[in-house]
Amino acid sequence: MTDKKQRPVDHRKVSRHLLPLAGFALAFSFLLVLFALFVIGLPEQLTQRINAQVLKAGIPLHFDSIRLSHQGWVLGNARIYSASPDDLKPMLRAKKLYVLAWPADWKNLSRANWNFKVYVKTLAVSLGQSWENTLPPTHPFRTVHRLKASLTAGPEFVTVKKAYAQWGEAEIRAHGSVSLSGRGKSKQSADKLRKRDVSLPVFSSVAAETADVLSRLQFEQDPQITLDFNLDSAHPDQAVLDAALSAKGLLWNGHRYESLSGVLNCLNRQLTLSSLELAQSDGSRLTLYGTSDIADGETTLSATNTLSVQDLLALLPEKKRNALTTSQAYPSGRFDFIAQFGPAPVKQLFSKITMDVQAAGIKRLDLTLDPLTFRLIRNGDQLTLNDIQANANGGPLSGNFSLDLGSKAWSAEVQAQCDPGPVG
Helix, strand or coil: CCCCCCCCCCHHHHHHHHHHHHHHHHHHHHHHHHHHHHHCCCCHHHHHHHHHHHHHCCCCEECCEEEEECCEEEEEEEEECCCCCCCCCCCEEEEEEEEEEEECCHHHCCCCCEEEEEEEEEEEECCCHHHHHHCCCCCHHHEEEEEEEEEEEECCEEEEEEEEEEECCEEEEEEEEEECHHHHCCHHHHHHHHHHCCHHHHHHHHHHHHHHHHCCCEECCCCEEEEEEEEECCCHHHCEEEEEEEEEEEEECCEEEEEEEEEEEEECCEEEEEEEEEECCCCCEEEEEEEEECCCCEEEEEEEECCEHHHHHCCCCHHHHHHHHHCCEEECCECEEEEEEEEEEHHHHHHEEEEEEEEEEEEECCEEEEEEEEEEEEECCEEEEEEEEEEECCEEEEEEEEEECCCCCEEEEEEEECCCCEEC
């Protein structure tokens, strides 16, 4: 019996066979990992660690899961809470938040800021308890649709380069910055800051009432809103906001108005309405401007008007229009005036009025006053009409009138000569 001679191993042939096999194994492993990221997502412990790092970096974002998609990373049940300890529900909430991220400086990854593209199909909005109580869950302002944003984030800032969303039938475009430098403060100092911030409930109430009114407006074209903001988490009272509105073809109570536009600013806890203008195609318009302190609600509002009586009456609530009909007083023609409301809390604005009516006309039973001018002053229950001047049934009329709205006691001093005879 003879031993067979053992042949030497050809390592090159082995390598040629093993390399494709190893490549296949690596590719298969990569596909498995990719499949797991798409279908299952990151492990729960890793997700929690990433969320903790995000919160530590000053970004108040909570999420329950992370997985991969063709649009980037998907954060499941993403939530942002307000600074108020009374708001248990998240201020913003999305079932799926799509995020695409890359470093702003590839050469210095450890210190680089990060660029983000964000997309949300539906975003639930809750701006406090008043918001929850006033607006039902199906209200159009409870949900933001198709939010898209491009932003840059660093350890102490977030800059929104551009953002677009549809909210309450309006198209909104925004850009601005948020400073996060104050988020490293101790919990005690943050709690003190929140306790001092008494403006939050006021803001929630005003925002809810405003959203409720805006939801009843119908436009022939979607309103366009632009926002420019600068916020500081350490000094919320120093928030800066500039907002502009432009809309065409407003429909209200069966009446059409040509356009609605406005500019609103917020600085040092004071809202400034630079202008809010409702205009008709003939050039007539109603313009409002004023200021409001966010903390205590103290508000001053001014108005100038050249709209017709019919255009103005259509703006009134149905109960007010019915009351005017019951009184058998029928305004007609023009109603030009300059008015000031307040200073007073928003809900008491109409209790403090000074109005100069420069051109008006009114008819009641067999008495016609046209043209009519006067000065109206209301302070609480005291209402006076001074410097009344009118053409009454073809003759001159002048006088003054006062009324106590509480006791209904009144007095008048009128001098007139008109057809069919003297009045007063």
